[in-house]
Amino acid sequence: MKESLNALFVKYLEDNCSEAEIKNLLEHFKIPQNEELLKHFILTELEQQDELDFPLVDVEERLHAIYNRVQIHARGAGAQHKGFFKMRWYRVAAAAAIFILFGAGLFLFNQKQNSDGLRLAMVKNNIKPGYNQAVLTLANGSKINLSNLVAGQVAKQLGASITKTANGQIIYQATANVPENGERVGYNTIEAPAGGQWQVILPDKSHVWLNALSSITYPTAFIGNERRVQLKGEAYFEVAHNAAMPFKVSSRNQTVEVLGTHFDIMAYDNEPLIKTTLLEGSVKVSNSGKVQMLKPGQQAQVGGSDIKMTSDVDLEDVVAWKNGYFKFNENLEAIMSKIARWYDVSVVYQSKPNPDYTFAGEISRERDLSEILKIMEYTGKVHFSIEGRRIIVNK
Structure with missing residues (x-):
């Protein structure tokens, strides 16, 4: 495997790869087990280069200089990319960018400190990533800090027993006392704060993943002719099929109706659009009297009274948070909004960022905040400082 990857890597450096081969190379180097192999390839190529005007003694400084010149992976509006990779050392820089941005995190090459040439960047004011934490508010108003509880039964309510699993899920199990249609049911709320996330399996066995700064309100038992929940923030749903009882999600002024499917809703109050993205099945999105049906791979964008449909959506990007990583292909403010929610920080801009850049x-979302910010600083287009839980963004 090493030989075939090396051949493909050399072909990439010589600008002879097809789009399919480049995609194949990227997929290989997104696998954590292949990180050491890619580090070896990059260091080997860097050592063979004679075009930079400083010695090979400090590989870290070489890598920094390459980033300042190439500014790979940070593109300005109207930038000209034709012929961008004609010179071989540009291809090496691109390879380094693949490792840093598509691998498991930020690493700086430094021959002086570690025998393998690798040093993890550290900063003085560091902020740890978010983790599994949430608060359950029961129908009677009592609150339970779920992250502080050991696995086992959390509470009993009419129609359900609430249990926390060892891996941090909340599961509702129906009891013999399920309310009959017309009987009063209570409503619970699970809220993941900034810097938190949680999973819940609802009374109908639907599975919900909550992103940071998000909450879901739901009945203690689903009765009647529908299953309705209220969402604030973002959640990914895998809805249990029940043709006789549609599942409905209300968020702001939007309602999404499904029978059984997989989809993501992003409905943060500070975001201009509510985005509903369908991965499997079909859903109906309603807003201000307008209705649209989604097919897998489509996204509905609700703003005001309008519903805009698009198929130009990266599904991996949409659900990256659920799978434990950030996937960025957007402007600085959009990225910093995601970072602020997950790391529970505020962001201050010294000047308005260019929205087209x-x-x-x-x-990985498990990386410390400083590592992510340092990666972005390597483009030479932005600089950050951390003061307490506040990030200062400079040009």
Whole structure:
């Protein structure tokens, strides 16, 4: 495998790869087990280069200089990319960018400190990533901090027993006392704060993943002719099929109706659009009297009274948060909004960022904040400082 990857890597550096081969190469180097192999390839190529006007003694400085010159993965509006990779050392820089932005995190090459040439960047004011934490508010108003509980039964309510699993899920199990149609049921709320996330399996066995700064309100038992929940923020749903009882999600002024399917809703109050993205099945999106049906791979964007449909959506990007990583291909403010929610920080801009200037790449959400910010600084287009839980953004 090493030989075939090396051949493909060399072909990439010589600008002879097809789009399919480049995609294949990227997929290989997104696998954590292949990180050491890619580091070896990049260091080997860097050592063979004679075009930069400083010695090979400090590989870290070489890598920094390459980033300042190439500014790969941070593209300005109207930038000209034709012929961008004609010179071989540009291809090496692109390879380094693949490792840093598509691998497992930020690493700086430094021959002086570690025998393998690798050093993890550290900063003085560091902020740890978010983790599994949430608060359950029962129908009677009592609150339970779920992250502090050991696995086992959390509470009993009419129609259900609430249990926390060892991996941090909340599961509702129906009891013999399920309310009959017309009987009064209570409503519970699970809220994941900034810097938190949680999973819940609802009374109908539907599975919900809550992103940071999000909450879901739902009945203790689903009765009647529908299953309705209220969402604030973002959640990914895998809805249990029940043709006789449609599942409905209300968020702001939008309602999404399904029978059984997989979809994501992003409905943060500070975001201009509500985005509903369908991965499997079909859903109906309603807003201000307008209705649209989604097919897999489509996204409905609700703003005001309008519903805009688009198929130009990266499904991996949409559900990256659920799968434990960030995937960016957007402007600085959009990226910093995601970072602020997950790391529970505020963001202050010294000047308004150019909305047409984008950053692309992906990295684990388990990385410390400083590592992500340092990656973005390598483009030479932005600088950050951390004061407490506040990020200062400079040009």
